[in-house]
Amino acid sequence: MKLEGVELRRVALPLVTPFRTSLGTQTVRDALLVRVATDEGEGWAESAAEDEPTYSPEYLEGAADVIRRFLIPALFPIDLDPAAVAPALRHLRGHPMAKSAVETAVLDAWLRARGVSLAAYLGAVRRSLPVGVSVGITDTIDELLDTVDRHLAAGYARVKLKIEPGWDLEPVARVRETFGADVMLTVDANTAYRPADASHLAELDAYGLAMIEQPFAPDDLHAHARLAAMISTPICLDESITSARDAVTAIRQGACSIINIKPGRVGGYLEARRIHDVATAHGLPVWCGGMLETGLGRAANLALAALPGFTLPGDISATARYYERDVTAPFTLVDGELAVPAGPGVGVTPEPSDLEALTTATEWIPAP
Numbered sequence: 001m002k003l004e005g006v007e008l009r010r011v012a013l014p015l016v017t018p019f020r021t022s023l024g025t026q027t028v029r030d031a032l033l034v035r036v037a038t039d040e041g042e043g044w045a046e047s048a049a050e051d052e053p054t055y056s057p058e059y060l061e062g063a064a065d066v067i068r069r070f071l072i073p074a075l076f077p078i079d080l081d082p083a084a085v086a087p088a089l090r091h092l093r094g095h096p097m098a099k100s101a102v103e104t105a106v107l108d109a110w111l112r113a114r115g116v117s118l119a120a121y122l123g124a125v126r127r128s129l130p131v132g133v134s135v136g137i138t139d140t141i142d143e144l145l146d147t148v149d150r151h152l153a154a155g156y157a158r159v160k161l162k163i164e165p166g167w168d169l170e171p172v173a174r175v176r177e178t179f180g181a182d183v184m185l186t187v188d189a190n191t192a193y194r195p196a197d198a199s200h201l202a203e204l205d206a207y208g209l210a211m212i213e214q215p216f217a218p219d220d221l222h223a224h225a226r227l228a229a230m231i232s233t234p235i236c237l238d239e240s241i242t243s244a245r246d247a248v249t250a251i252r253q254g255a256c257s258i259i260n261i262k263p264g265r266v267g268g269y270l271e272a273r274r275i276h277d278v279a280t281a282h283g284l285p286v287w288c289g290g291m292l293e294t295g296l297g298r299a300a301n302l303a304l305a306a307l308p309g310f311t312l313p314g315d316i317s318a319t320a321r322y323y324e325r326d327v328t329a330p331f332t333l334v335d336g337e338l339a340v341p342a343g344p345g346v347g348v349t350p351e352p353s354d355l356e357a358l359t360t361a362t363e364w365i366p367a368p
C-alpha cells in the first residue's frame with residue numbers, strides 16, 4: 001500500500017459542560033484529525049494531543065508540525081502496512097500522540113481495504129462493553145452529587161472522580177455515603193500530589209475504592225510503590241506508562257496493580273495491545289482511558305477495550321456525555337453498554353455535514 005497524500009484537519013467540539021481536573025478546565029475539545037489517502041483507499045484517525053502540554057509534553061500545534069514535517073515524509077517512500085509504521089518512525093524520538101494518529105490512520109486504511117475490523121485485528125472477544133464515566137471537579141459537593149446521580153441513572157458501570165489537594169476526602173465520602181457501597185468508585189489525581197501526601201491519600205482506604213489513579217509524578221515509580229505498600233486500595237498508573245517496557249518496569253517495582261491504557265499516550269493501538277499482553281501475563285487488569293475523543297477515537301478505543309484483559313470499565317462514555325454534535329454518528333449507551341464497531345477499519349467514518357460544521361482548518365500534504 002502506497003501513501004498518496006495526507007489531510008490534517010482541525011475541528012472544535014464544544015463540551016456539553018466544562019470538564020475540570022487538577023490540570024485545568026476545558027470547555028472545547030480542539031482536535032487534530034488525520035486522513036491518509038492511499039492507492040487502496042483512505043483511513044481516518046485523530047491525535048490525542050490537547051491544546052496545552054499539561055497532561056503530556058505534546059500539544060496540538062506541535063503534533064501537527066511533527067506530522068507535517070517529519071512523520072509523513074518518512075512514510076511516503078515505503079510500502080505501508082500497519083507493522084511498518086513504527087519502525088519507519090523509530091529514528092524520530094518521542095511524540096507518541098502524533099505517531100499514534102498516523103499509525104492508526106494507516107491501520108484504518110489497510111483494514112478497510114481488506115474488509116477487516118480493528119476489533120477483530122486486535123483480538124477482541126466482546127461485541128459490547130460496560131463503560132464508566134469520568135466526573136470532573138465541581139464548584140460544590142451538591143453539584144457533584146447531582147452529576148453522579150445523573151450518570152448512574154444513565155447506566156454507567158463505574159464512576160471516576162477527579163481529585164486534587166483540597167478536593168478529595170470529603171467529596172469521595174459524600175459520594176460513597178449517598179450512593180452506597182455497590183457503586184464501583186475510583187479516583188484520579190492526574191499527578192496532583194507529592195510523596196509527602198501519602199498518609200493523607202491512605203485515608204481514602206475507608207471508602208472502598210476500586211483504585212487510586214496516578215497520584216504522583218509520572219517518573220516517580222518509587223513513590224507509587226511506597227504508597228501501594230501502605231494502603232489496601234489498588235494503585236493504577238496512567239501517565240507513567242508510555243510503552244510495554246514501562247509497564248514491565250512498573251510491575252516489577254510494585255508501583256501498580258492496575259494499568260490505564262490510552263493508545264495516544266503509548267504511541268498507538270499496536271503498542272497498546274503489547275501493554276495489554278504484558279499486564280495479562282503478570283495477572284494485572286487493564287482498562288482503556290479517554291482523552292475526550294471524537295467519535296473516531298471513541299470507536300477505536302472500543303475495539304481495543306474489547307480485548308480479554310480489559311476487565312474494568314473504561315472511560316469510553318456515550319457521545320452525549322461530552323458533545324451535542326460529533327464528527328461521526330453518536331455512540332449511545334444501551335443497558336449500560338456501548339457496542340463495539342464491527343465494520344471494516346475503526347468501523348466509523350465522519351459524517352460530511354457534521355465534519356464540515358466543526359472544521360476550523362484543513363491542510364493537504366501531497367506525495368512528492
